[in-house]
Amino acid sequence: MTCNILYDAQNVFAKILRKEIPCEAVFENEYALAFKDIHPKAAVHILVIPKGAYTDAYDFHAKASDKEISGFYQAINTVVDQLDLCKTGFKLVSHCGKNAGQEVFHYHVHLLADR
Numbered sequence: 166m167t168c169n170i171l172y173d174a175q176n177v178f179a180k181i182l183r184k185e186i187p188c189e190a191v192f193e194n195e196y197a198l199a200f201k202d203i204h205p206k207a208a209v210h211i212l213v214i215p216k217g218a219y220t221d222a223y224d225f226h227a228k229a230s231d232k233e234i235s236g237f238y239q240a241i242n243t244v245v246d247q248l249d250l251c252k253t254g255f256k257l258v259s260h261c262g263k264n265a266g267q268e269v270f271h272y273h274v275h276l277l278a279d280r
C-alpha cells in the first residue's frame with residue numbers, strides 16, 4: 166500500500182543533505198537534520214527531515230526502521246528543548262501529497278511557534 170510518488174533524489178532537501186546547497190542548520194543527529202525554513206511563516210519555523218530517502222509521512226512510517234523513526238522524532242524534541250518551545254507551545258505540521266500542499270517530496274515536519 167502506498168499513497169506517495171517515487172522519491173526524486175534531486176529534490177531540494179536531498180541536495181541540502183548532500184551539502185550541495187546550504188541551509189541554516191539548528192540540529193543534526195544520525196537520523197535527522199533540522200534547519201530554518203527559507204520562507205518562515207512564524208517567528209520560529211524549523212524544518213526537520215529524516216536522513217533517509219522518504220517522500221512523505223506515510224512513506225516514512227511505512228518503510229523506515231524503528232531506529233530511524235525514534236531518532237527522527239527524538240530530534241524534534243531536542244530542537245523543542247533547544248529553543249525552549251514548551252513554554253510558548255508549538256505546532257507540528259506535515260503535508261502529505263500535492264493536494265495537501267506538499268511542495269518538497271522529501272518527508273519533513275514543520276515546527277512552528279510564535280514567541
Ligand code: AMP
Nearest residue numbers: 177188201202203204260266267268269
Ligand atoms: P511543504 O509545502 O510542506 O512541502 O513545505 C516545503 C517548505 O520548504 C516550504 O515552507 C519552503 O519555504 C521550504 N523550503 C524550500 N526550499 C528551502 C530551502 N532551500 N531551505 C529551507 N527551506 C526551504
